Amino acid sequence: MKISPRPAPHIHYHEHTRVIMGDVALSMLVIYGMCFYYYGVRVAVLMLTGIVSACLADVLCLAARGKKPVTHDISAVITGMMIPLMLPASIPLYVTAVAAVFGIFAAKHPFGGTGHNIFNPAAAGIAFVTVCFPSLVFSYPIPLELLPISPGADVVTAVSPAFTMMLGGIPGYDWQEMAFGNFPGPMGATNILVILTCLLYLVLRRAVRWQMPVVFIAVFCALCWIFPRGGMARFDTVLYEGMSGAVLFGSVFMLGDPVTSPARGWSKALYSAAAAAMVLTFRRWGRLEEEFAFVLLLMNAAVWGFDIIGEKIAGWIRRKLIETGTNKKIPKKTQL
Amino acid sequence: MSIFSKGTVLAQHKEPALSNPLLRFVNPQTQSLLIDRAVSGDISSLSADDLIDIARAAGIVDERDGVFLHRKLSRAKGKAVAVIADAIDDEPYVSSKIGPLLKLREEALGGIGLCCKIAGTDAVYIVAYKHITDLSMRIPRSIEGFKISRLRGGYPARPQASILGKQKGRKLIVGAGALIHLYRAAATGKRQSTVFITVAGNCVANPMNMEVSIGMTVQQILERCGLVDEPSRVVCGGSMTGVAIMDTERTLVTYTTKAVLAIKDAKTDRGLSCIGCSRCERVCPRGLSPMYINKFVRSGFYKYLMDYDAHLCLGCGTCSYICPSRLDISGSAIAAKQYALTHELARREDEESED
Numbered sequence: 001m002k003i004s005p006r007p008a009p010h011i012h013y014h015e016h017t018r019v020i021m022g023d024v025a026l027s028m029l030v031i032y033g034m035c036f037y038y039y040g041v042r043v044a045v046l047m048l049t050g051i052v053s054a055c056l057a058d059v060l061c062l063a064a065r066g067k068k069p070v071t072h073d074i075s076a077v078i079t080g081m082m083i084p085l086m087l088p089a090s091i092p093l094y095v096t097a098v099a100a101v102f103g104i105f106a107a108k109h110p111f112g113g114t115g116h117n118i119f120n121p122a123a124a125g126i127a128f129v130t131v132c133f134p135s136l137v138f139s140y141p142i143p144l145e146l147l148p149i150s151p152g153a154d155v156v157t158a159v160s161p162a163f164t165m166m167l168g169g170i171p172g173y174d175w176q177e178m179a180f181g182n183f184p185g186p187m188g189a190t191n192i193l194v195i196l197t198c199l200l201y202l203v204l205r206r207a208v209r210w211q212m213p214v215v216f217i218a219v220f221c222a223l224c225w226i227f228p229r230g231g232m233a234r235f236d237t238v239l240y241e242g243m244s245g246a247v248l249f250g251s252v253f254m255l256g257d258p259v260t261s262p263a264r265g266w267s268k269a270l271y272s273a274a275a276a277a278m279v280l281t282f283r284r285w286g287r288l289e290e291e292f293a294f295v296l297l298l299m300n301a302a303v304w305g306f307d308i309i310g311e312k313i314a315g316w317i318r319r320k321l322i323e324t325g326t327n328k329k330i331p332k333k334t335q336l
Numbered sequence: 337m338s339i340f341s342k343g344t345v346l347a348q349h350k351e352p353a354l355s356n357p358l359l360r361f362v363n364p365q366t367q368s369l370l371i372d373r374a375v376s377g378d379i380s381s382l383s384a385d386d387l388i389d390i391a392r393a394a395g396i397v398d399e400r401d402g403v404f405l406h407r408k409l410s411r412a413k414g415k416a417v418a419v420i421a422d423a424i425d426d427e428p429y430v431s432s433k434i435g436p437l438l439k440l441r442e443e444a445l446g447g448i449g450l451c452c453k454i455a456g457t458d459a460v461y462i463v464a465y466k467h468i469t470d471l472s473m474r475i476p477r478s479i480e481g482f483k484i485s486r487l488r489g490g491y492p493a494r495p496q497a498s499i500l501g502k503q504k505g506r507k508l509i510v511g512a513g514a515l516i517h518l519y520r521a522a523a524t525g526k527r528q529s530t531v532f533i534t535v536a537g538n539c540v541a542n543p544m545n546m547e548v549s550i551g552m553t554v555q556q557i558l559e560r561c562g563l564v565d566e567p568s569r570v571v572c573g574g575s576m577t578g579v580a581i582m583d584t585e586r587t588l589v590t591y592t593t594k595a596v597l598a599i600k601d602a603k604t605d606r607g608l609s610c611i612g613c614s615r616c617e618r619v620c621p622r623g624l625s626p627m628y629i630n631k632f633v634r635s636g637f638y639k640y641l642m643d644y645d646a647h648l649c650l651g652c653g654t655c656s657y658i659c660p661s662r663l664d665i666s667g668s669a670i671a672a673k674q675y676a677l678t679h680e681l682a683r684r685e686d687e688e689s690e691d
Binding site (some may be wrong): 002003004005006007008009010011012013015016017018070072073074077103113114115116197206209258259260261263264265307314317318319 | 344346398402428429479488506513566567568569571572573577578579580581582584588597599607610611612613614615617618622625627628629643645648656657658659660661662664665666
């Protein structure tokens with residue numbers, strides 16, 4: 001009999017890391033479906049470019065570090081899928097590839113690869129191309145006009161609501177049209193209703209913990225309601241701030257990334273609230289129309305602080321419960 | 337595992353071991369050992385002190401926590417407010433307490449009666465685990481008038497046994513096997529030479545509950561039940577906390593062995609790292625942060641462990657069970673607990689000597 005010792009427990013929950021990551025990839029595929037409807041086949045090419053360049057960069061980095069690629073680790077695929085969704089559909093393919101490669105090279109592997117990265121690789125890639133190619137990143141094509149695979153200079157671009165609001169204007173889009181995603185903007189981030197459905201799926205599948213996106217959206221809407229933009233009604237501010245730009249997409253897919261977020265529910269909620277305040281601050285006084293990636297990188301650097309706060313709160317509650325004996329799972333010493 | 341609650345309910349896999357008949361597989365030489373005491377036929381005439389003497393002479397060990405039964409009984413004598421018969425098999429595959437309790441009812445109830453006599457109370461709780469869904473038999477609501485309480489909740493349910501009932505004060509908690517052995521010792525004068533175990537796992541041909549002699553090898557037991565496949569690991573103890581053994585010929589059944597499991601499974605360690613999903617933190621019954629404890633232990637930062645209350649760890653293994661990267665978090669947490677306890681003890685001794 002050939003038996004081997006292994007640490008307890010000897011049974012495992014069926015959910016594997018790949019299942020959690022696969023849930024995120026699946027919900028992003030749904031958003032790609034919407035993008036395909038609005039912009040045509042080019043979307044698929046963008047997705048493949050992102051995935052292939054991210055995976056190649058990942059394999060290269062692993063080889064440089066002297067490790068073998070793990071087939072069960074599909075985090076590079078997710079990074080590659082996420083980057084085109086934050087960019088306009090008319091973006092040249094090389095920009096997507098640059099963003100994916102930069103994200104993997106600079107934000108993931110220098111810190112130790114999957115699970116050890118401090119900064120979100122997709123956010124780092126987006127921030128890099130935003131700084132390098134601002135004119136390309138902020139020129140959005142009009143939805144429902146199908147794009148060729150390699151669009152020339154004749155692509156009709158339109159002003160996004162985020163840009164209008166940055167200049168102090170009021171976007172002229174109907175909010176119902178915006179909910180279905182029929183307005184210029186980052187190609188994945190405009191499909192508001194689809195993203196909300198994905199949020200529900202991810203929370204129910206527990207790929208994302210509910211504290212993060214729910215608290216983020218609630219605090220963001222509340223702050224917009226309390227501090228409306230000059231010349232806009234409160235309700236309009238909430239709607240346009242929430243639906244324009246990459247706020248909703250980022251809060252579901254990038255903020256909810258478990259690797260670069262705090263561990264405890266408490267710290268997750270505090271972190272999301274702080275991120276919401278930061279995003280609104282940047283949108284009001286920032287120089288760019290879309291700064292979610294920069295805010296996320298800043299917040300990622302502060303995760304350890306939120307972790308310490310959350311652990312202190314949890315430890316205080318734990319000791320109080322033991323002192324008062326109200327926690328049924330931690331009985332006082334009454335047994336013989 | 338719901339979205340908002342802590343803890344996790346495991347699939348129990350108790351069938352067919354629980355429904356199959358209880359098999360006696362004993363060594364006839366140890367089976368006939370008697371205690372050095374004249375046995376009177378009438379159990380009801382024995383006093384509390386007599387019963388404690390019998391428990392001591394019979395060498396009964398409570399399989400629940402490995403404590404000599406006579407010590408528990410003498411501490412509880414006349415002081416306990418309730419007797420709790422522990423038949424909580426919350427670990428999957430294991431049914432070595434509820435099985436004998438249901439199949440050897442008379443002896444178990446006799447043992448409960450003797451414990452009540454010693455403790456001087458009438459309050460009796462027979463406790464079984466609630467979330468056993470895949471049974472082909474029914475666990476009755478009561479046996480011979482004694483109600484069976486069902487303990488709800490996620491996997492480590494056994495620590496909750498002591499908060500049962502309305503009575504405030506010390507409670508006498510005895511495992512079902514020890515109750516049966518106490519009754520046998522009082523009625524027939526036999527020493528405890530056997531123990532109740534469950535033999536199960538996906539390689540075992542006839543999963544069943546067995547009464548085996550203490551000191552039998554695991555190999556003998558597996559041969560008795562038959563193997564249909566070559567197991568990749570053989571576990572002594574429960575599926576969540578048991579030890580995977582290396583040599584079946586030289587590992588013996590002891591007083592606290594509750595199961596022998598022969599499991600064949602695929603390789604689980606794929607070299608993945610923690611992705612920070614914080615599921616371990618959500619399921620931890622003590623509300624610890626197993627994820628950070630694991631990170632600190634792996635990287636050697638032991639001095640931070642005191643802030644994370646690692647000494648409260650139960651060692652239940654739920655964190656490793658739920659981990660989607662299949663990391664050995666539980667092993668780290670137990671190492672952290674041992675470190676925290678020794679460290680804390682040394683610190684307290686220093687403080688006392690300074691005072």
